[in-house]
Amino acid sequence: MPDGRLRAPLAPGSTIGILGSGQLGRMLAMAAARLGLKTHIYCEHSGPAFDVATHTSKAGFEDKAALSAFAKVVDAVTYEFENVPLRTAGHLAALVPVRPGAKALEVAQDRLAEKTFLTGLGIPVAPFRPAASDAEVRQALAQIGAAAILKTRRFGYDGKGQVGLAPGDDVAAAWAAINANPAVLEQRLAFVAELSALVVRAADGTLAFYDCPVNVHKNGILHRSSVPAALPAEDLAHARQIGAAIADALDYVGVLAVEMFYLGPDAAAAERLIVNEIAPRVHNSGHWTIDACSVSQFENHIRAVANWPLGSTERHSAAEMTNLLGTAALEWQTLAREPGLCLHLYGKREAREGRKMGHVTRLASKASWML
């Protein structure tokens, strides 16, 4: 299937290849298993996903022989993170369907490409300037003329590769702090809330949407996601439309998360939602769907990848997901005792600071607002 398309749903018993061995790969593998699908994790190092997969390959993303062997024994490939090298995805896509496709990877791997792509779709982003040297950062800061954030174009996540910068600050120090990597300077926005659109798009273009969670970050890392969001219905509908426009433009297959800032009801309707970034994969802010929906984001991603009909994204409960970072996971005995709490641990050995060790979901009756 060199065109990257599956013509028919993959029958139960087929094998889904997953690039990456972290907790997202683990939860994808568990969702695939629910549907009677086997999984094959491919990663250069073992990790949480290895423990629950049917098969595993420990090999590098540049190892073409290993990639070809992997492609031969799987029926479709997906990935748990957006930094899969384009060459890797391209090599595999010549042999087996790879979903979401290369275009989504290309756009999401580079903040400049991403912002340019979004702007081209007429989707608001924070004012930004590319900067490839400290002189360009200085110039960009003068043009933006307000508090800003300097972010590397590539390989930033969970607040890494970022530094705050305001007019008058020491630009050289900021430039050094991001290791002189090509960057984007974007204006820091005063937002009322952060939210994400969680869209799933089937191979035939069918779209489905989970309720948009409100997200709270701490130190640049997601701390909590809650549904339902206490935002006006029209703004939530608009967030879904933005997600849909991006998914359609990328001819996307699978779950797509779009992180946004909500500037509040005082802003003009079309400018209330500003896209922060795109994650072409299942997303931490959708973990609550495991416990609050009949079909989780992980299962719907697998369904899309396997060319299955999408499952319902409806929510049966209100939900609040909290990440267990680092030593917070050591409280598992206390958490395990809490009535109604859904505990998820990823099986990671070392509780390093800021490391995502697990999460908990607290459920309440459907209409509750829980913040």
Add this chain to the structure above:
Amino acid sequence: MPDGRLRAPLAPGSTIGILGSGQLGRMLAMAAARLGLKTHIYCEHSGPAFDVATHTSKAGFEDKAALSAFAKVVDAVTYEFENVPLRTAGHLAALVPVRPGAKALEVAQDRLAEKTFLTGLGIPVAPFRPAASDAEVRQALAQIGAAAILKTRRFGYDGKGQVGLAPGDDVAAAWAAINANPAVLEQRLAFVAELSALVVRAADGTLAFYDCPVNVHKNGILHRSSVPAALPAEDLAHARQIGAAIADALDYVGVLAVEMFYLGPDAAAAERLIVNEIAPRVHNSGHWTIDACSVSQFENHIRAVANWPLGSTERHSAAEMTNLLGTAALEWQTLAREPGLCLHLYGKREAREGRKMGHVTRLASKASWML
């Protein structure tokens, strides 16, 4: 730990050994993974559980060397079916905690031992007589003097090893039909409904109860389980009490299912519920707990086995679970499209008649009655 007790909860990262590689072992392994526990499946043949386990051993239950090697690399052992040989459980229990214990196996493996045990606890069972020859069957039928069922004492499940028998019937043929195996003749009861008590008992004796589902069998195999049950609250409370009495008497650890006949409100209160049989394990009639509860029967079984605090057994939705037997599973594409349906496939290749290939759970708002 030769006394079969764990003193402290098994930390995440520990390994739960599971005897048996079927769908129950598979769902136990997936529940363990949610809690960050690794799994090791031990079975003489590969099966659905192998696909999701961290480690697997393919070896016989009589292979003492393989059992000893297995015991060395796991932190506790449980089983997915009651026909684990007592010698196997005993060999393992000398090396590692085995839960639920040998007593539960001993009682549940033999219908005569089970009925004698229940009668000893004052729990009503259908009138019965042991029968070790066709002459004894004839005598037992005369004593019961009503329509009856001849059941082998051992290795019966899903309606296998059973034959109906009424006064005047050809006893020799019935005796031949069960291969002249030691048997129990029990009176056939006219019941209004079948239900099961789903009890979970922690190592410290703490008890928790899932709502009792009403069960519908077809051809001796479970077809459907629904909660909430439209039975009087006092009878449902009585069903839970029966489950608790059995679990306590067996010093049980884990999930215990007790299948019962409900004779209806016209019978005397103490005689409305008649125990049919005990399953010392997670049970098909509790599969709805995966989708309708924060903590499923599988997770609570693992929690008990790992000496964790029990999780809440509360239900957030009404639920109706239907088994997918044989070719019914071939309808997966239609089922996958049904809004709100939770689809579970076990990854079995061959859809033989009557084989449990998967199940579906339909959810509705909590208070609905769905039959």
